[in-house]
Amino acid sequence: MIKLVVTDLDGTFLNSKGSFDMELFNEVHEGMKRKGITFVACTGKQCERVEKLFGQHGRGVWILGDSAARIKKDGQVVREFSMEPALALQAIQEIQLFDSQMTIIVCASDAAYVHSSISDEMYDVVKGSYEQVIKTDSFAGISTSFIKITVFDTQGRCTALRKHVEHTMEGQIYIVDSEPRWLDITALHTHKGETVKTLQEMLGVTSRETMSFGDGENDVELMAVANYSFAVSNACENTKRAAQFITKSNDENGVLRTIQAIMDLQE
Incomplete structure (x- = not known):
């Protein structure tokens, strides 16, 4: 049944x-x-x-x-199920090292955060999946719990990005490229x-x-x-x-x- x-x-x-x-x-x-x-x-x-x-x-x-x-x-x-702040910030740094222009969405317990430099077009993409969105000049300034990190890449390189992040962080986080343009990072085993x-x-x-x-x-x-x-x-x-x-x-x-x-x- x-x-x-x-x-x-x-x-x-x-x-x-x-x-x-x-x-x-x-x-x-x-x-x-x-x-x-x-x-x-x-x-x-x-x-x-x-x-x-x-x-x-x-x-x-x-x-x-x-x-x-x-x-x-x-x-x-x-x-x-929150992430350790230090691991979350390290993951963000690895993403930016891969390509500083990728759209990063940091989901915290109070809202989803995007960088204040985000284009209007990408902001509209984010709003398709996130109701509460806040622009910030620095992800390090987020004061609530880090829940997950999402990346949207218009060039569809998320498999390559996953491999790049895993090179230094494998075994510390859960990471999956659900499709070529989307990648998610959460706490290990989440x-x-x-x-x-x-x-x-x-x-x-x-x-x-x-x-x-x-x-x-x-x-x-x-x-x-x-x-x-x-x-x-x-x-x-x-x-x-x-x-x-x-x-x-x-x-x-x-x-x-x-x-x-x-x-x-x-x-």
Whole structure:
């Protein structure tokens, strides 16, 4: 019996326009609540951005946001997995050594921070995933906890950047290039798989009672924590290999249609 459904957002639950079928979601989510199934959004997006995305329809939804470094539900922070400030600043320095013009987003417990020199175009890109954004002249001046570091590179060099940072920091941080233009750095062992395990323990749910959905490189661990793991058909090859099943694409409501079908089977 499925008790927990965990889905990535971008490229998985959200369509190529960055939105979703609200009417279908409401129908499916109401059915889930009647059956005692918990819905979880697990994403690189800032928790507050996810809250705005779901709006009034997100009540009862668990959010594992900021690359699963924060857990929120109904507006309340349940848990955060912060980075050591010295390691965070070292990682930022390594990124700047690779290319000082890359867009760096430092997610802290109060907001996402970008350098004050950011262009208007890149600022708009950041706002697509982060609701609360503050410009700063120095990341070293951030006074709240460092949650994660994200890089956006228009040239698509994040695999090379990952290798560069790993050269000096491997074994001290968790780093993943979810796609060529995006890279995330969090505390060691802080990723979607481990945070879902934490939530499973909190809710008393096993992997046998869990269903997961993903598409990117950062969803591979998500496939391992659910007996019923699905890669959408537009997923990368590594995620498809890690998943137990392949479902329809994000533009075909693959996640919601699959949840609906599984609930019908459980009848």
